[in-house]
Every structure is written in structure tokens, then in C-alpha cells.
Amino acid sequence: MTAQSATRSKRGISWGQVLVNLALILLVLFWTIPTLGLLVSSFRTRFDIQTSGWWSIFPHREWTTVEEFQPGPEVNRDGVMTLAGAQGTFEQFRQGITTPDGHRVLWLGNKRIGKVQVQNRTWTMNTKFTTENYQEVLGGKTFEIKQPDGSTVTVKGSNFTGAFLNSIIVTIPATLIPILIAAFAAYGFAWMKFPGRKLLFILVVALLVVPLQIALVPILKDYTRLELNGTFLGIWLAHTGFGLPLATYLLFNYISTLPRDILESAFIDGASHFTIFMKLILPLSIPALASFAIFQFLWVWNDYLIALIFIGAKPDVQVLTQRIAEMVGSRGNDWHLLTAGAFISMLVPLIVFFSLQRFFVRGMLAGSVKG
Amino acid sequence: MPEESLTAEHHPIDIVNESATTRGPLEWLLATVGRVAFSLFVPFVTFVVLYLGFKFLQKSAAPKGIIAIVAIVWGVGGVALLYLVSNWLVEKLGDTWRARIQPFIFVGPAVAILIWYLALPAARTFYLSLLDRNGQAFVGLDNYAAVFNNRNMFTAFRNNILLWIPFGALFTVLFGLAVAVLADRSRYERLAKALIFMPMAISMVGAGVIWNMIYDVNPNIGLLNAVYSGLTGKAPVAWTAAASLAPWNNLFLIVVMIWLQTGFAMTLFSAAIKGIPGDLLEAARVDGATEPQVFFKIMLPYIQGTIITTLTTVIIFTLKIFDVVQVMTGGQFGTQVIATQFYREYFTSQNAGFGSAIAIVLLISVIPVMVYNLRQFNDREAF
Incomplete structure (x- = not known):
């Protein structure tokens, strides 16, 4: 690697390097723009979102009015008129006439009492930002909204704070429990001898391909019988069940490749399986455990289907994704609320992702890449 | 302890x-x-x-x-x-009993939970697929015959197999490979990889909001329509919801999946590329190999295994694709896939037999991958 970069720097700035970076920038732009659009929109006012694209925050050329007047009665509105240096019929003025010196003359309103605007094309930026969307989504307090006809309507904001806490309560155990169970099982499959070992392992791998949708109804029936519907325990167990095949499989891939002689010498020293697992295997597997933990965390935090089925409509247990999906359903065109809500739900996973970014690559390298 | x-x-x-x-x-x-x-x-x-x-x-x-x-x-x-x-x-307990029971303490909880949450439901679904819509009378393989003769199912199979797998899985892998190779040779590797990976951290519901906004008919909200109308002067189009575009409106949903999954493929490829011995590449370059030659003759063969693994994983993912479609179009306008069809038949139409048959077809279609994975387990030695 160092030799490579050394030869490259000797050549100076090569065209290849420029091309590589250009292509990369293009791809990265394409991947970031959607999220950027959401972020920008979430800070714009309800009115701005509906009337201009979020990209209008960037400098762009737009017609702005420099002069406005009402044509006098002497102007013949049915024939060809000359107004502010532009010549044309009423219909043409309605469309807007561009004069050779770069002005645009536009007729607004009706023929009799309408106004004429003279516009200039200038560079503008739409930089009116607000945090009101976030307050409305987070606070759960009431807002007074002025209607076009002058009356005021009080609207209650959706309470995201409770849903946010619920998401945390659901996600942390639903990440740690399957990892613990899977680590025990992975060790068992990798290093313990027992009857039915191969059969049980086949079962685990086979269940990797089962679409979880088929399990929803039977489990829901069991939960109703056990009164687990809408409880944290119920949803932890559900996430554990659906996450276990992959967790066991990935951790098995890692734990089974640990050097055999380390375990052998520990056995000679008289250690039991349990001791070896706790004192040797778990510390050695931290990269694999961490990388799976991050993935499981993201999956559970972002999950909608399992929460929808097993938590359902219980408002005091509902998680963030449910709240947003509810908003999509009930306020599908309230983009100012949708964007703010969606961004709040992304905040935690994005923080987790950017702060633990290094583990992703290292952990994946350890766990799943095999020639 | x-x-x-x-x-x-x-x-x-x-x-x-x-x-x-x-x-x-x-x-x-x-x-x-x-x-x-x-x-x-x-x-x-x-x-x-x-x-x-x-x-x-x-x-x-x-x-x-x-x-x-x-x-x-x-x-x-x-x-x-x-x-x-x-x-x-x-x-x-004594040594013999401990040796007998201890493995089951390690493996038992996982196996028990898996049986409860996945194995029994799968078996039950198979049983239901042989019964009629209320789960009363035994109808043999009628549901399966119906699955393959149903118009909606035909569309779903077409979308899954002819559109989602070739476009979705292929482009995910291609983009992932491209970013991994390009980033490897750029100074901004970490930043670029982080930004490409970022969509992985976003929920399907969040991604649905983001892309519904991009595809919105109102050119003041939808970026795509703003660009399209601005360039061609034509009226804005409802990209995902236009049945007149079918089957190509599926491509707009597939873009969302590519956007979400490329980061995953990229990470796997990136790790594999880092595993290629540096002197191998250096020797080729010293011998006068051009960069395309290095890529096609050395890199590609070296990471072939990773390409196959990644492709299979992404194909399984595309076969089971559900959330993107459900959140964005609900499987309407000719965008249904196997999983949304299952959801609709089983939950909305309450046709348990037919829905179960769809799930079993989906299950069977992913089995070849599983067989491949099991081969590695055969020659392991344990204590």
C-alpha cells in the first residue's frame, strides 16, 4: 500500500486520480442528495415547501419584481399595447413578455383592473428556515394555525418524545438478548460435541430463508394466549426470534475460526466450557459481536412490521416508526411534518452509524468475508 | 464472573x-x-x-x-x-451428566426460540397451504395451481424475477463494486464510504418518505419532476403510481432498494479488495499492465468468491423484498411482488390457504442458497 502510494505521488497529480475522484463525487452526490433534500425540507415552513422546491435554498436566478403599476384607462386593452418598453396583446402580456434588455413584463389579474409588473432576473436564495416543524412534531403541544379566511384553528402536535423513549426501551434489549443467546449457541455448535448437533445446525441455517411474515399470525395467537401482546417482553422475544438465525450463523462463522490450540490449552488447564466461553471466547469475539450488534440495533430501531403486529395500536408502547407511518397515512401531504418526523427517526441510527463507523468495516471483514 | x-x-x-x-x-x-x-x-x-x-x-x-x-x-x-x-x-452434577447436559444449555435456548418463532410457523404455513381459504377442507395442491394461474401472481413473479433480480440485485452489486474500487484509490475513501453507506441506517419508512418526496407529482416538491419538466417542458408524471408506465414504474422502486443496499455490497467488496496482496498488484503494474487489465485480470478473479456471496445475499434480499413496495405503493399500480401479494392475500383478503401457498413458493425459491451454505459445516471437528 505504501509502495503504491509512493509511486503515485512521484507521478504527481495524475489524470487517473482526478477521474477516480470525479466519478466518486458523482456517485456520492447521487447517494446524498435524497437525504439532504429531506433535511433541508424539514427546516422550511409549510408554505415554502408547498410553493418552491427545497433546492431553491441554493443561489439561483429568479424573476423578482422591480416595479409595479396599474395601466391607465387610456391603454387600449383589446389591441396591441406598449407597456414598460414591451409590445404585445393582452394574452401575450399575461404570459409575460421578455424585452431585449432582459426585463420581463407581466400582467397580473384581470383585463380591467389588473396590475403590470416589471421583473428582473436576479440571483436569489430562499433561506427562510424554521424549527417550528420539529417543535410541532416533538412537543405534543397545541399550535394555532391561521386559516386563509382569517379564522384560527388549534392543532395538537404529535408527541414524539414518548415514542422515542419506547424505541430505546425496545431496541437495547432486543439487540443484546439475541447476541447473548446466539453467542452461546454459536459456541455450542462450533466447539461442543452432542447428539443432534448437525441436525440442529441445519435447522438454524434453514431458518435463515424463512420470510418472517409467515410467523406473524401463529405468534400473534400464542401472544394473545400468554398476554404478551403490547408488552416489551413480547417484542424483545419477537426480535430475538427473527434475528437469531443470522446472529447464530454469523457468530458461528467467526467463533469456529478461532484457533483451536487456544481452547485446547485452556481445557488442559482444567477450564470448563462455561469458563472458556466467558473468559476466552467472548473477549476474542468482540469485533464480530460489535458488528452484529450495530446491524441488529439498526434493524430493530428501523423495524416497522414487527412493531405494527405485536405492539399494534397501544399508544403508550408505540415506537417511532409507527408514529411516522401513522403520519404518512393520516397526513400524507403534510410534508413539513413528515420530513421533520422522518429526520428525528433517523437521528439515532445516524449517530450510531457515524460514531461506530470503523467497526462496520472491521467487523464485516472479520465475520462474513470468506473467499 | x-x-x-x-x-x-x-x-x-x-x-x-x-x-x-x-x-x-x-x-x-x-x-x-x-x-x-x-x-x-x-x-x-x-x-x-x-x-x-x-x-x-x-x-x-x-x-x-x-x-x-x-x-x-x-x-x-x-x-x-x-x-x-x-x-x-x-x-x-457429575462429569458424565455435565458433559451430556451442558451443550444443551448453550444451544438449547436458541433452538427453542427458533422452533417457536420460525420452525413451527413454517410447518403450520405448509399445512395451511394444503387447506381451503378458511383452513377447513383439505384441497391438496389446488392452492399451488391457483398461485401459478393467478394474474396478480403472474405480475408479482414477473416483477420479482424479471425486474427486481436483474436490475435491483445486479446494479446493487455493480455500484457496490464500483464504489469499493474507486474509493480504494481515492484520498477521500472514508468519507465517500460513509456517505454511500448512510442509507443503511435509514428505516424503510424513512426511505419511503424521502423517495415519495422525490417522486412527488408537484414539481415544487418532487425533484425528479422539477428536472423532468424543466428539461422537456412536459407535464409532471406520477412516477411510481402511473399504471401507464407499468411495468417500468417498478424501476423507480428498484432505485430505492439499490440506494439502500449498495452500502452493504460496498463494505463486503471493500474488505475483499483490501485482502488482495499489495505486491501482486504492484508486480502487475511494474510489468506494464494497464489499470483496466489490473482490474479485470487480477482483482476480479481474486474477489470472485466475495462477488458470488454478495450476489446471493442480495438476490435473497430482493426475492423477499417487502417494505419498500408496501410503504411506497402498497403493491398497487402493477408494482406487486411475491411478499406483498402474500401479505395482501393472507391478511387483507383473509385467504389463508392461498396466502400460505405463496409463502411456501417463496421459501422453496430460496432453498438452493441454503444448500450451498450447508456444505461447509460437514467437516468440522469439535471437543
Whole structure:
């Protein structure tokens, strides 16, 4: 690697390097723009979102009015008129006439009492930002909204704070429990001898391909019988069940490749399986455990289907994704609320992702890449 | 686990024998009874503590913050405690029994949960697929015949197999490979990889909001329509919801999936490329190989295994694709896929037999991958 970069720097700035970076920038732009659009929109006012694209925050050329007047009665509105240096019929003025010196003359309103605007094309930026969307989504307090006809309507904001806490309560155990169970099982499959070992392992791998949708109804029936519907325990167990095949499989891939002689010498020293697992295997597997933990965390935090089925409509247990999906359903065109809500739900996973970014690559390298 | 408890538990049998020889039969009996009682007492206390915790959480009148802490400690600690206590019990037994039972303490909980949550439901679904829509009468393979003769299912199969797999899986892998190769040679590798990976952290619901906004018909909201109308001067189009575009409106949903999954493929490829020995590439370059030659003749063959693994993983993912479609179009306008069709038949139309048959078809279509994965397990040696 160092030799490579050394030869490259000797050549100076090569065209290849420029091309590589250009292509990369293009791809990265394409991947970031959607999220950027959401972020920008979430800070714009309800009115701005509906009337201009979020990209209008960037400098762009737009017609702005420099002069406005009402044509006098002497102007013949049915024939060809000359107004502010532009010549044309009423219909043409309605469309807007561009004069050779770069002005645009536009007729607004009706023929009799309408106004004429003279516009200039200038560079503008739409930089009116607000945090009101976030307050409305987070606070759960009431807002007074002025209607076009002058009356005021009080609207209650959706309470995201409770849903946010619920998401945390659901996600942390639903990440740690399957990892613990899977680590025990992975060790068992990798290093313990027992009857039915191969059969049980086949079962685990086979269940990797089962679409979880088929399990929803039977489990829901069991939960109703056990009164687990809408409880944290119920949803932890559900996430554990659906996450276990992959967790066991990935951790098995890692734990089974640990050097055999380390375990052998520990056995000679008289250690039991349990001791070896706790004192040797778990510390050695931290990269694999961490990388799976991050993935499981993201999956559970972002999950909608399992929460929808097993938590359902219980408002005091509902998680963030449910709240947003509810908003999509009930306020599908309230983009100012949708964007703010969606961004709040992304905040935690994005923080987790950017702060633990290094583990992703290292952990994946350890766990799943095999020639 | 503290150090002293390890050493104390280590030779339980020796301790029992010692006390039997030195103290006489009565003390021995008392000691044994005491030990057994103690052994039963510990799991009992564990059970009571866990049960009380559960009851507390179920009633949950306490403030939200306290419930959060109790719930997390109870959930994670409870599972750890169960393992500790059951292992503590097993290590009290003789060597033979310990060797027999201990593996099942390690593997048992995982297997039990898997059977409950996945194996039994899968078996039950297969059974239901042989029954009629109410699960009453046995109809044999009629549901399967219906699956392959149904117009909606035909569209779903077409979308899944002819559109989602070739476009979705292929472009995910291609883009992932491209970013991995390009980033490897750029100074901004970490930043570029982080930004490409970022969509992985976003929920399907969030991604649905983002892309519904981009595809919005209103050119003041939808970026795509703003560009399209601006360039061609034509009227805006409802990209995903236009049945007139079918089947190509599927491509706009596939773009979302590519956007979400490329980061995953990129990470795998990036790791594989880093694993190529540096001197191998250097030697080729010194011998005058051009960059395309290095890529096609050395890199590609070297990471072939990773390409196949990644492709299979992404293909499985595309076959099971559900959320993107459900959130964005609900499977309407000719965008249905196998999983949304299953959801619609099973839950909305309440046709259990037909829906189950769809799920089983989906299950069977992913089996070849599983067989491939199992081959590696055959020649492992354990203690």
C-alpha cells in the first residue's frame, strides 16, 4: 500500500486520480442528495415547501419584481399595447413578455383592473428556515394555525418524545438478548460435541430463508394466549426470534475460526466450557459481536412490521416508526411534518452509524468475508 | 464472573467426598440435603425475581424513564441470569451428566426460540397451504395451481424475477463494486464510504418518505419532476403510481432498494479488495499492465468468491423484498411482488390457504442458497 502510494505521488497529480475522484463525487452526490433534500425540507415552513422546491435554498436566478403599476384607462386593452418598453396583446402580456434588455413584463389579474409588473432576473436564495416543524412534531403541544379566511384553528402536535423513549426501551434489549443467546449457541455448535448437533445446525441455517411474515399470525395467537401482546417482553422475544438465525450463523462463522490450540490449552488447564466461553471466547469475539450488534440495533430501531403486529395500536408502547407511518397515512401531504418526523427517526441510527463507523468495516471483514 | 466463584465451583464432587469421609453419615446427609435445597432455592429465587419484574413492567404506572431503566436491566440481566443459574446447576452434577447436559444449555435456548418463532410457523404455513381459504377442507395442491394461474401472481413473479433480480440485485452489486474500487484509490475513501453507506441506517419508512418526496407529482416538491419538466417542458408524471408506465414504474422502486443496499455490497467488496496482496498488484503494474487489465485480470478473479456471496445475499434480499413496495405503493399500480401479494392475500383478503401457498413458493425459491451454505459445516471437528 505504501509502495503504491509512493509511486503515485512521484507521478504527481495524475489524470487517473482526478477521474477516480470525479466519478466518486458523482456517485456520492447521487447517494446524498435524497437525504439532504429531506433535511433541508424539514427546516422550511409549510408554505415554502408547498410553493418552491427545497433546492431553491441554493443561489439561483429568479424573476423578482422591480416595479409595479396599474395601466391607465387610456391603454387600449383589446389591441396591441406598449407597456414598460414591451409590445404585445393582452394574452401575450399575461404570459409575460421578455424585452431585449432582459426585463420581463407581466400582467397580473384581470383585463380591467389588473396590475403590470416589471421583473428582473436576479440571483436569489430562499433561506427562510424554521424549527417550528420539529417543535410541532416533538412537543405534543397545541399550535394555532391561521386559516386563509382569517379564522384560527388549534392543532395538537404529535408527541414524539414518548415514542422515542419506547424505541430505546425496545431496541437495547432486543439487540443484546439475541447476541447473548446466539453467542452461546454459536459456541455450542462450533466447539461442543452432542447428539443432534448437525441436525440442529441445519435447522438454524434453514431458518435463515424463512420470510418472517409467515410467523406473524401463529405468534400473534400464542401472544394473545400468554398476554404478551403490547408488552416489551413480547417484542424483545419477537426480535430475538427473527434475528437469531443470522446472529447464530454469523457468530458461528467467526467463533469456529478461532484457533483451536487456544481452547485446547485452556481445557488442559482444567477450564470448563462455561469458563472458556466467558473468559476466552467472548473477549476474542468482540469485533464480530460489535458488528452484529450495530446491524441488529439498526434493524430493530428501523423495524416497522414487527412493531405494527405485536405492539399494534397501544399508544403508550408505540415506537417511532409507527408514529411516522401513522403520519404518512393520516397526513400524507403534510410534508413539513413528515420530513421533520422522518429526520428525528433517523437521528439515532445516524449517530450510531457515524460514531461506530470503523467497526462496520472491521467487523464485516472479520465475520462474513470468506473467499 | 468473579474469580472466587470459579474456583469454588470447580471441584464440587471432591468437596462432597471430603465432607462425607471426615464428618460421618448424618452430617453428610444434612450437607447433601442442604446442597440440594440450596440448588433448588437459587433457581426459585431467580424465577420469583424475574416474575416480579415482569409484573411491574406489565402494570407500569411509574414514570417513563424509570420503566425504561427497569425494562432494560430486567430484560438483559434476566437472560444473562438464566444462563448463569442453569450453568451453575449443571456444574454441580457429575462429569458424565455435565458433559451430556451442558451443550444443551448453550444451544438449547436458541433452538427453542427458533422452533417457536420460525420452525413451527413454517410447518403450520405448509399445512395451511394444503387447506381451503378458511383452513377447513383439505384441497391438496389446488392452492399451488391457483398461485401459478393467478394474474396478480403472474405480475408479482414477473416483477420479482424479471425486474427486481436483474436490475435491483445486479446494479446493487455493480455500484457496490464500483464504489469499493474507486474509493480504494481515492484520498477521500472514508468519507465517500460513509456517505454511500448512510442509507443503511435509514428505516424503510424513512426511505419511503424521502423517495415519495422525490417522486412527488408537484414539481415544487418532487425533484425528479422539477428536472423532468424543466428539461422537456412536459407535464409532471406520477412516477411510481402511473399504471401507464407499468411495468417500468417498478424501476423507480428498484432505485430505492439499490440506494439502500449498495452500502452493504460496498463494505463486503471493500474488505475483499483490501485482502488482495499489495505486491501482486504492484508486480502487475511494474510489468506494464494497464489499470483496466489490473482490474479485470487480477482483482476480479481474486474477489470472485466475495462477488458470488454478495450476489446471493442480495438476490435473497430482493426475492423477499417487502417494505419498500408496501410503504411506497402498497403493491398497487402493477408494482406487486411475491411478499406483498402474500401479505395482501393472507391478511387483507383473509385467504389463508392461498396466502400460505405463496409463502411456501417463496421459501422453496430460496432453498438452493441454503444448500450451498450447508456444505461447509460437514467437516468440522469439535471437543
